Amino acid sequence: MFIKVADILIRKEDVYSIECYDRKTMIHTDVGDIITTDTICSTVGQFDNRLICVYRGIFVNPKYFKRVYKDRIVMTNDSVFYISRRRYPEVIDHLLEYRNK
Numbered sequence: 001m002f003i004k005v006a007d008i009l010i011r012k013e014d015v016y017s018i019e020c021y022d023r024k025t026m027i028h029t030d031v032g033d034i035i036t037t038d039t040i041c042s043t044v045g046q047f048d049n050r051l052i053c054v055y056r057g058i059f060v061n062p063k064y065f066k067r068v069y070k071d072r073i074v075m076t077n078d079s080v081f082y083i084s085r086r087r088y089p090e091v092i093d094h095l096l097e098y099r100n101k
Helices: 040-047 088-099
Strands: 002-005 008-011 015-021 024-029 033-036 052-055 058-060 065-068 072-075 080-082
Touching (some): 002 040, 015 040, 024 040, 052 088, 065 088
Antiparallel strands (some): 002 008, 015 024, 015 058, 052 058
8 A cells, every 4th residue: 555745655564654844744764754745634644544643743653663661652763752641541552452453
């Protein structure tokens, strides 16, 4: 399954995370990073609830979680994303649901 971002096809399985900054959306993949002016909502909407929102404007793929701490997630590519205190229970529930599939 692929998503189309800025006339580029990306495999959904290859996306580590998506984050928004300066009105741009950055998609981190195992091949490299892609910056687009597409909205984060339209980009994340193509993932069918596969991504977890850990902080405002930051969505991560649970497939690439290496370790989850109370305040942060370490990804398999050693990226670190901090978890909002408000979103922590939601992140854990989503992760458990993903692991039980």
